[in-house]
Amino acid sequence: MTDDRLLEVRDLQVEFSTRDGVVRALNGVSYGVDAGETLAVLGESGSGKSVTAQAIMGILDMPPGRITGGEILFQGRDLLRLGAEERRRLRGPRMAMIFQDALSSLNPVLSVGFQLGEMFRVHRGASRKEAKERAVELMDRVRIPAARQRVNDYPHEFSGGMRQRIMIAMALALEPDLIIADEPTTALDVTVQAQVMELLADLQREYRMGLILITHDLGVVADTADRIAVMYAGRIVENAPVKELYAAPAHPYTKGLLDSIPRLDQKGGQLYAISGLPPNLLHVPDGCPFHPRCPRVRDRCRTDLPPLYAVSEQAADGAAEATGEQAEAAAADAAHDDVARVPDIGERSSACHYWKETVDDARRA
Amino acid sequence: MGRYVIRRLLQMIPVFIGATFLIFLMVYALGDPVTGLFGDRAPDAATAARLRAEFNLDKPVWLQYLLYMGNIFTGDFGTAFNGRPVTELLAQAIPISFRLMLVAIVFEIVLGIVLGVVTGLRRGRAADTSVLMATLVVIAIPTFVLGTTLQFFLGVELGWVNPAVSPAAPFDELIVPGIILALVSLAYVTRLTRTSIVENARADYVRTAVAKGLPRRRVTTRHLLRNSLIPVVTYLGADIGTLMAGAIVTERIFNIQGVGYQLYEGILRQNSPTVVGFVVVLVLIFLVANLLVDLLYAVLDPRIRYA
Numbered sequence: 001m002t003d004d005r006l007l008e009v010r011d012l013q014v015e016f017s018t019r020d021g022v023v024r025a026l027n028g029v030s031y032g033v034d035a036g037e038t039l040a041v042l043g044e045s046g047s048g049k050s051v052t053a054q055a056i057m058g059i060l061d062m063p064p065g066r067i068t069g070g071e072i073l074f075q076g077r078d079l080l081r082l083g084a085e086e087r088r089r090l091r092g093p094r095m096a097m098i099f100q101d102a103l104s105s106l107n108p109v110l111s112v113g114f115q116l117g118e119m120f121r122v123h124r125g126a127s128r129k130e131a132k133e134r135a136v137e138l139m140d141r142v143r144i145p146a147a148r149q150r151v152n153d154y155p156h157e158f159s160g161g162m163r164q165r166i167m168i169a170m171a172l173a174l175e176p177d178l179i180i181a182d183e184p185t186t187a188l189d190v191t192v193q194a195q196v197m198e199l200l201a202d203l204q205r206e207y208r209m210g211l212i213l214i215t216h217d218l219g220v221v222a223d224t225a226d227r228i229a230v231m232y233a234g235r236i237v238e239n240a241p242v243k244e245l246y247a248a249p250a251h252p253y254t255k256g257l258l259d260s261i262p263r264l265d266q267k268g269g270q271l272y273a274i275s276g277l278p279p280n281l282l283h284v285p286d287g288c289p290f291h292p293r294c295p296r297v298r299d300r301c302r303t304d305l306p307p308l309y310a311v312s313e314q315a316a317d318g319a320a321e322a323t324g325e326q327a328e329a330a331a332a333d334a335a336h337d338d339v340a341r342v343p344d345i346g347e348r349s350s351a352c353h354y355w356k357e358t359v360d361d362a363r364r365a
Numbered sequence: 366m367g368r369y370v371i372r373r374l375l376q377m378i379p380v381f382i383g384a385t386f387l388i389f390l391m392v393y394a395l396g397d398p399v400t401g402l403f404g405d406r407a408p409d410a411a412t413a414a415r416l417r418a419e420f421n422l423d424k425p426v427w428l429q430y431l432l433y434m435g436n437i438f439t440g441d442f443g444t445a446f447n448g449r450p451v452t453e454l455l456a457q458a459i460p461i462s463f464r465l466m467l468v469a470i471v472f473e474i475v476l477g478i479v480l481g482v483v484t485g486l487r488r489g490r491a492a493d494t495s496v497l498m499a500t501l502v503v504i505a506i507p508t509f510v511l512g513t514t515l516q517f518f519l520g521v522e523l524g525w526v527n528p529a530v531s532p533a534a535p536f537d538e539l540i541v542p543g544i545i546l547a548l549v550s551l552a553y554v555t556r557l558t559r560t561s562i563v564e565n566a567r568a569d570y571v572r573t574a575v576a577k578g579l580p581r582r583r584v585t586t587r588h589l590l591r592n593s594l595i596p597v598v599t600y601l602g603a604d605i606g607t608l609m610a611g612a613i614v615t616e617r618i619f620n621i622q623g624v625g626y627q628l629y630e631g632i633l634r635q636n637s638p639t640v641v642g643f644v645v646v647l648v649l650i651f652l653v654a655n656l657l658v659d660l661l662y663a664v665l666d667p668r669i670r671y672a
Contacts, residue, residue: 059575091578099576104569107588109595109666118587122579154667170577 004034005073006210007056007178008345012070014051014234017063023281025051027234028070030308032345033210035177038201040213040221040242042257043231044278049214052231053180056212057097058087075177092123096171098200100183102163106155112139112166113151119173138169142199161192165199172203179204180212185220197224218261222246230254233279233289236308240348248362250311250350252294255362288352296354306351310343311359373659377652388644389430392637393422420638437645443638445631451642454627459646461534462623465616466608468536468543469550473601477551481558481597482590488563497559500552512545512618529620542619546612550604557600561593568592595665602658606651 014026026048033039041049054060056072058079072079074095079087099105107115116138117131126134132151139147142165155163164184171179181200185193201224204211213225221228221242228245230238230253238251249255256274276293279285285292291301343349352358399408399416408416417423420443421432436443442451484493503511519541520528530538565571566589574588613625620626624643631639663669 057576059572088578088580091576093578097576099569099573101569105573107570107574107592108668109591110587111667118579119577122577122583156668167573170573 004036005346006033006035006037006075007212008032008071008073009052009056010071010073010345012052012055012072013068014048014055014060015066015068017066018282021282024284025065025234025281026055026070027284029231029234029236030345031229031236031239033178033212034346035210036205036208037227038204038211038213038225040215040225040228041231042215042218042221042228044216046278046281047231048234049231050182051234053097053182053212053214057091057095057180058084059091059097089123092119092176093174094176095178095180096174096176098164098167098171098179098181098184101187102160102167103155103187105167106163108155111152111154112158113153116151116166116170116173119170123174134173138173139166141172141203142166142169144169160188161196164188164192164196168196168200168203172207175207176209178210178212180214182214183216184213185217186215193220200224218257230257233284234281235289235351236349237290237351238349239308239343239345240311240350244348248359250348250355250359251290251352252296252358253290255358256293256295296357298354300353304353306353308343308349308351309353309355311348311350311355370656370660373656377656380652381648384648385434385641385645386430388648389433389641390426392640393426393429433641437642442642442645445636445639451638454639455642455646458622458624458627458643461621462609462612462616462625464534464536465539465543465546465612465621465623466605468539469547469608470601470605472544472547473551473554473604477554478558478594478597480555482562482585482593484555485559485562485566485593486585488559493559496555500555503548503552508545508549508614509618511548512542512615515541515545516618532622534621534623539621542615542621545618546608546615550608554597554600558593558597561596562589565589565593591665595662598661598665599658602654602661605654606647609650610647 008030009032010030012026012029013024016023016025029048029052031039031041031052041052043049051060051065054065055067056074056079060067067080070080074090079090082090106112113132113135116135117126117128120126120131120134121128136147136151139151144150144162144165150158155166158166164187168184171181184200185196188196197220200211203209213221215221225242228238228240228242229236230245230251232253238245238249238254240250245254246258249258253274256272259272260274262271274293279289279292285302286305287303288294288301288306291297294301350358399413399420399422414423421429424432433443440452442455445451445454480496484496487493516528519525526541527538530542570592571584571589574584579588609624610628611625612621612623613629615621616623616625617629624647627639628643630636631643
């Protein structure tokens with residue numbers, strides 16, 4: 001663990017009690033963010049991206065949700081051991097969250113100035129007038145034109161992009177160390193998406209904040225993220241620096257995601273889609289949860305749940321020289337060797353028994 | 366806003382005319398007030414004719430209505446058959462009913478909203494289920510049963526209050542009748558607030574408020590309650606009129622000489638000017654209360670713009 005490590009989620013497990021039974025939304029999620037770093041968390045709907053974020057923020061609905069295990073280390077302290085009041089004091093000054101739909105996430109009956117100023121009034125004890133002044137400054141910061149005239153306007157009087165800027169401003173208000181952005185651009189026009197992402201990236205650099213960017217948009221990720229954590233069925237399936245992951249994914253699911261991006265240089269062909277649907281979390285398949293949809297599924301995948309294997313360049317290079325049966329055997333052996341070594345949170349890792357082949361195939365292609 | 370108010374005031378005119386004309390028609394055109402005045406005895410023809418002429422009863426209904434309305438706008442609500450001017454009855458009854466309504470509405474607002482918020486925040490727990498059961502019981506039992514029971518226990522058995530309210534009807538004597546009057550609406554306010562709270566508690570902006578690190582209390586009062594009260598305020602506004610006019614049973618039980626009591630007397634004695642006079646004033650109260658609710662709505666919810 002580096003000194004810069006801001007947040008470390010370790011083996012986080014969350015369950016939801018529903019009428020149909022217990023849904024295991026998170027089955028041991030681990031990831032970390034350093035100060036000033038952007039971690040993109042990628043995955044389909046229901047893969048547990050938002051649940052992890054809510055657990056970190058401490059805004060998970062409990063009940064029906066329940067954190068059954070794991071640790072969330074934030075600046076060295078385990079958040080799950082803190083009292084409700086201590087955690088509340090962290091929200092805002094230390095960590096903040098940006099939500100997907102700014103229209104419904106802002107209170108419709110309170111002016112944006114009030115909602116922005118509330119941060120200063122509650123956490124800093126500012127007066128009503130001071131708070132409004134700071135709200136105007138914040139709105140200027142996120143480049144909302146005519147901030148002073150608009151500070152008393154209500155959320156519905158702003159455009160989608162402007163509303164999301166207000167959400168960003170609210171998260172930035174107290175200059176937190178960590179910001180979690182839960183699909184911040186999904187609800188926006190494509191043209192506005194780029195602007196908002198750029199703003200977020202600029203501000204993150206300026207304040208040297210850790211940023212967790214939850215998204216299912218791989219295009220957004222490539223430009224802004226330093227590392228990527230790919231989630232599937234409540235687990236991390238791959239964790240890698242962004243360049244390495246794009247160059248050679250080490251999990252068939254990641255490969256599927258990358259292949260399903262429309263590309264300008266391959267016009268005319270049919271767009272790749274991962275077959276099947278994400279698993280029902282009430283009945284997660286045995287073995288690797290991705291096996292029913294996996295193009296390289298083998299017998300072992302149906303029975304053995306793959307742990308996170310450390311993905312090392314050397315091992316992958318070595319395997320690249322072997323071919324066919326040999327490669328498979330080598331990969332399996334190497335994988336078995338690695339089982340003993342739990343990869344560090346900052347290290348590249350993949351939850352696939354056959355990650356080596358996957359990487360090699362990607363390299364060859 | 367100003368233009369909206371003017372438009373609403375103009376819209377009130379046809380509503381007012383329509384409502385009063387219907388009441389006028391029902392009271393004057395159906396049944397004979399003069400016969401009613403004499404009760405079981407048949408009036409002699411000459412007296413009846415003189416009375417008909419005096420009260421304009423010999424003219425066509427529409428003309429009677431016009432004459433009556435003309436009088437009303439000059440402040441003359443006509444004379445009741447017992448000789449007292451209707452305005453005098455109104456001046457006596459309306460403040461009493463108003464006080465009773467105030468007591469009832471304060472109960473509704475304070476108790477109803479508090480219970481609604483508490484049950485809404487503890488959905489599915491014991492407190493929630495028991496309050497919901499209690500509201501069902503209150504809604505199911507007729508007012509006269511609850512009213513007379515409470516009157517008997519508090520007034521007669523325990524002797525804590527006077528079972529009948531004195532003609533002056535000061536506030537302290539109106540507390541028990543006020544509770545009785547408020548009970549049914551109180552149950553509805555509780556349920557309405559509860560539903561609204563439950564619905565809004567899952568709203569995204571409440572989650573945002575929590576994520577901002579606001580204390581629980583502030584999240585509830587500033588963010589959750591503010592939004593949840595919009596439908597409740599609408600209900601309360603409309604209820605003002607109902608409480609003023611609809612207190613007939615309560616006012617009979619506790620012998621309160623308010624609007625309901627006078628209306629009841631008026632109907633019983635076929636006292637047409639009394640009935641129509643009171644109804645006209647009640648229509649006005651309803652109209653003004655509704656206008657106030659609509660204006661308050663815009664204050665509570667900035668998304669509603671009146672242009």
